[in-house]
Amino acid sequence: EVVMTQSPATLSVSPGERATLSCRASQTVGSNYLAWYQQKPGQAPRLLMYDAFTRATGIPARFSGSGSGTEFTLSISSLQSEDFAVYYCQQYFNWPITFGQGTRLEIK
């Protein structure tokens, strides 16, 4: 199975600043078979990005994705209060579908 490793485990950033989250796959996930989700306490995950860099419906432009192969990044420019949450990457290139362990984005 493809192991997804996210870093850092916790990221502390001040509102208004930029956050950069990383996701590494143990083997290639094709050019871009990678999605990102946001999850807040007590809520189901919310799809942010798919195909590595395509924003899902209704996702603000301050969210952007990049990368290919085994290295991917989610960037959030000018952090808003509602952006502080846990973020997961997910590969869908190989079965089984696998998620990273998550990055907690907290207020500095």
Add this chain to the structure above:
Amino acid sequence: QVQLVESGGGVVQPGGSLRLSCAASGFTFSSYGMHWVRQAPGKGLEWVAMIYLDGISIYYTDSVKGRFTISRDNSKNTLYLQMNSLSPEDTAVYYCARDYRSGWTNYFDYWGQGALVTVSS
């Protein structure tokens, strides 16, 4: 609006069985691949199973193969997960989730509220 509502969660003893249901509304259920994803308390997300819109193509994560069965009834707009030989490691909130587009995408836009399954003696 799209809604996914899980039911059937609860407390079960190790070795026991449980069947989860996910009632779908607000979209053409028969046109979408559907998934189960679980989350152990305080842990991350783990994909469990997927069933294609025709109910024939099915995939599982290794840890549930031979114990869990995913199925769907397109006439009832309902997704199921039959869970047998449950162990404490299966304790989690189980979400049903819909593929982003009709057909097959394997990333998920709509999720249910989750059903808690607790395996404990």
